[in-house]
Amino acid sequence: MTTPPPGPHEPSFQDDPLARAWREHWGRTVALLLGQFARPDLVEDAVAEAFASAAQRWPQDGVPDSPGAWLLTAARRRVVDRLRAEAVHRRKEPLMVVDARTRAAASATDPSAAAQDEHLPDERLRLIFTCCHPALAAEARVALTLRFVIGLDVPEIARLMLVRPTTMAARITRAKKRLTASGIPFAVPPAGRLDERLDVVATVLYLVFTAGYHPQPGAEPLRVDLGDEAIRLTRVLDSLLPGRGVVRALLALMLLQHSRRDARLGPDGRLVLLPDQDRSRWQRTEIDEALRLLRALPRTTGQGEEYRLQALVAAEHATAPSAASTRWDVIVDHYADLEELTDSPVVRLARAVAAAEVDGPDAGLALLDGLEARLPDHHRLEAVRAELAWQAGRPQAAEAGFLRALDLVPGGPEHEHLTERLAALRTEDLASDASPG
């Protein structure tokens, strides 16, 4: 068992050649070797071992001129060794379906960096579409993408997806088996099917992105690098399949959310909510790029429109000079469109918050009526109710709401935030009780 070298998530290795190689070559190497050998089980281990070997050798021998070619050669040698060993044991594993042209291209790879770059983007695109195949369970798609395309290790993926490492290991093994056994091809779908398949890919990339932003108990509250990776892959998708609305809208949405990364955590590591964030720490160039993308995007339908509307909401926040000058009336309209499109109770919740900003807390509370049936045991629903009740001057109802929310929240920064709000409410309540009248 080898210990995987540090991935790009280790901030201290951000500029380390190995971390850069990981970012640039993990997915490519996996994709190339899958194209050649069609054995997802062997390929994954071989690439992990090649990186482990690089972690030992590069600090001593120096970084090779072409790290990608070095890693590919090392990993390929390991696959070939394993295949030889298997031939001795006459063990036969099922092969993935790889078309003859892909295989020829992959095995003919000239290990010079220039020759690789010519067809590598295609290889990685194939890998993304394969990992996001609709015949895989939704959670398997995300797990496979994180493992094969981005190269996170199993315990990390388990932590991000809130399951035990053993569960995640079993899930990935099952997904790899299913890739080969059910005949899922290593291929980009034909033009006529690209758009419906792109929706699935976009959903997975957005899940990868948001996985880095979900504060998990016991984990680092932010995984900025996952946001970087998801944006990078979305850019790859956009450059290889230009002009797709869903990809552009997703890119705009991610850029806007990501632009706030430096302002999301306070110096004490606590979550800073949007209205309290220091807006001068938002990344202006990313916001501007997103706004340019959004201006060029026409109204569309389905997944693309969902991301476009979410991005428009994010754009309102990004362009408001201060929290107080946010155009909440525009945001309410976007959320109303989004709710009509998705019929999502989570969107209704967000719309209620925006409506309260425009028409007061009771307008927000009215939109929340009966929502618990569609969002059972949802701590954010209780938290929003509590905040609105507080604003409406009903501290008892607010306290009960915060207590219910605290019961439901799993822990981590959101738990801390709710505890603080409850304490603030109680302090205010005491103060007003003590004051005469």
Added chain:
Amino acid sequence: MKFVVLLHQDEQIWRDASPTEREEYYRRHDAFAQVATRTGSTILAGEALAEVETATTVRRRGEQVSVTEGPFAETAEQLGGFYLVEAPHLDAVIEAVRELPEYTVEIRPAIDVA
């Protein structure tokens, strides 16, 4: 790669189908065959099955053999037919299956036991 394509539907739908609707079914099966051929697959076999009430279930447990009337499992949708297809990959099968009538279709790769 060999795939078995299992076609399920509530039998009542076929019983109630008008002659025009049945024509549409046949047309869709023809389209399935055309798309399959065009996308590099070969249909090795295919049959429509008699209604499930004609089924006979045979179970052997040890030396005990029981023969009973009816299907192995009662379900809302019944197996009504199948195809055996040699296809380059799953996506090629799905592409052809899209052409079929409103069935619930299960696609299963066949494994080589030889």
